Amino acid sequence: MRRNTCVIAGGGPAGAMLALLLARAGVEVTLLEKHDDFLRDFRGDTIHPSTLQILDELGLAEDFHRLPHRKTYEMEIQTDDATVPVANLRGLKGKYQYIAFVPQWEFLDLLTTAAKRYPNFRLIMEAEVHGVIREDDAVRGVRYRDTSGEHELRATLTVAADGRHSDVRRAAGLVPVEHSAPMDVVWFRLPREASDPRTTFLRVSNGHMMVSINRETYWQLAYLIPKGGFEALRSRGIEGVREPVAKILPFLEDRVGRLRGFEDVSVLSVALNRLRRWHRPGLLVIGDAAHAMSPVFGVGINLAVQDAVAAANLLAGPLAAGTPIPESLLARVQRRRTPPTVITQFAQRLVQNRLIRPALTEHPRPVRLPRDVSRLPLIGRLARRFIGLGVLPEHISSPVESHQV
Ligand SMILES: Cc1cc2nc3c(=O)[nH]c(=O)nc-3n(C[C@H](O)[C@H](O)[C@H](O)COP(=O)(O)OP(=O)(O)OC[C@H]3O[C@@H](n4cnc5c(N)ncnc54)[C@H](O)[C@@H]3O)c2cc1C
Numbered sequence: 001m002r003r004n005t006c007v008i009a010g011g012g013p014a015g016a017m018l019a020l021l022l023a024r025a026g027v028e029v030t031l032l033e034k035h036d037d038f039l040r041d042f043r044g045d046t047i048h049p050s051t052l053q054i055l056d057e058l059g060l061a062e063d064f065h066r067l068p069h070r071k072t073y074e075m076e077i078q079t080d081d082a083t084v085p086v087a088n089l090r091g092l093k094g095k096y097q098y099i100a101f102v103p104q105w106e107f108l109d110l111l112t113t114a115a116k117r118y119p120n121f122r123l124i125m126e127a128e129v130h131g132v133i134r135e136d137d138a139v140r141g142v143r144y145r146d147t148s149g150e151h152e153l154r155a156t157l158t159v160a161a162d163g164r165h166s167d168v169r170r171a172a173g174l175v176p177v178e179h180s181a182p183m184d185v186v187w188f189r190l191p192r193e194a195s196d197p198r199t200t201f202l203r204v205s206n207g208h209m210m211v212s213i214n215r216e217t218y219w220q221l222a223y224l225i226p227k228g229g230f231e232a233l234r235s236r237g238i239e240g241v242r243e244p245v246a247k248i249l250p251f252l253e254d255r256v257g258r259l260r261g262f263e264d265v266s267v268l269s270v271a272l273n274r275l276r277r278w279h280r281p282g283l284l285v286i287g288d289a290a291h292a293m294s295p296v297f298g299v300g301i302n303l304a305v306q307d308a309v310a311a312a313n314l315l316a317g318p319l320a321a322g323t324p325i326p327e328s329l330l331a332r333v334q335r336r337r338t339p340p341t342v343i344t345q346f347a348q349r350l351v352q353n354r355l356i357r358p359a360l361t362e363h364p365r366p367v368r369l370p371r372d373v374s375r376l377p378l379i380g381r382l383a384r385r386f387i388g389l390g391v392l393p394e395h396i397s398s399p400v401e402s403h404q405v
Helices: 013-024 049-057 061-066 104-115 167-171 230-235 239-248 250-258 300-321 327-359 377-388
Strands: 005-009 028-033 070-072 074-078 083-088 099-101 121-125 128-135 138-146 149-154 157-160 177-179 183-191 201-205 208-215 218-226 266-269 272-274 283-285
Touching: 005 013, 005 138, 013 028, 013 104, 013 121, 013 300, 049 061, 049 300, 061 104, 083 377, 099 208, 104 121, 121 138, 128 167, 138 157, 157 167, 157 300, 167 283, 183 230, 183 239, 183 250, 201 239, 208 239, 208 327, 218 239, 230 239, 239 250, 272 327, 283 327, 300 327
Parallel strands: 005 028, 005 157, 028 121, 074 201, 157 283
Antiparallel strands: 070 099, 074 083, 128 138, 138 149, 177 272, 183 218, 183 266, 201 208, 208 218
């Protein structure tokens, strides 16, 4: 029998989930991650019901719920004069009616630990992919460097899951179509005290927007600034960050001084884009590498996971069986995942243009929202489904062939 192999560039949610599903199906799979751990704060934290359902189907839900996490059943926006519920996940069909906030490195550790139980899985950390091997107009693997030097890894299928700045995508000559985003995000953390609010919420005030994520012992804060505005913010000194925090989150006023300077904050440039074509012969692009998601709705991780499940459902069987993987099969993955991607990005752009852009202009208009969006029956149901399960939620149908060790 011909032996098929798969190499995946990027150990984010898309790459880690696909590696686990392929390993479980008996495919020889290698996951290459350029960092030496999964500990990075810029990653989102939200595991939505669609992903919880996938973990359940994998038998990992119990392990997941043992990780330190917070459950959020309702999403709210706090304006200057009201707290507005925008989606209430209670009542969602299925077992999971909440978003679990888990530091992403814990989630990635869980997936890669599960994958390591299969002898046909290999994880190489500090392995940076910088090129693809091409033969007869097809991609036949990758070139990467790790601590021991330069390497080539040949594979039947190469998957680019290396995020929105994808090196593999660039090496393969694929260029995404960009849509503008009105904001960048400044990340930082401040200590949390027992008397602080317990919820995770979006605070909107004239000219300011702040996402406040409760991580029990500290707040992970995301301050939205106008696109490209970081240098202007920096020129005002760290007071430029402390001041709005104290103003719109007064319970943090006594602690903003803990931000010593710009060494305590990081800036993340928001991108929203999509590839026209997610494949080449021998190559598939998934997750943010195929479609960078805006942080709006916090669904990027979940879309990346859904891409991985769809890819495994279509490819794991033929890969494990040693049959050829024609490009038409890779095109089916794109066809399956394009509608959810397009619809989600459309909704993100709507929020960016209608809510965020006007709020971040020099002369912002006061933000007015309907009192309780979640109680308008149709909108409430749609918002619940859209945020909780997404469009066209996937279920695992890839085979289980490999035995755990
Ligand atoms: C400010 C901001 C906040 C966000 N918040 C949320 C949120 O709360 N919830 C949510 O669901 N989504 C959120 N998102 C979106 C989310 O982070 C992404 O959509 C999601 O992480 C995409 O997963 P991925 O696996 O495709 O890519 P990534 O998570 O980007 O993973 C790519 C991996 O590839 C590795 N890599 C990169 N280049 C190479 C290389 N050359 N060789 C080997 N490895 C490489 C990287 O180190 C990384 O581990 C946010 C996005 C932004 C910009």
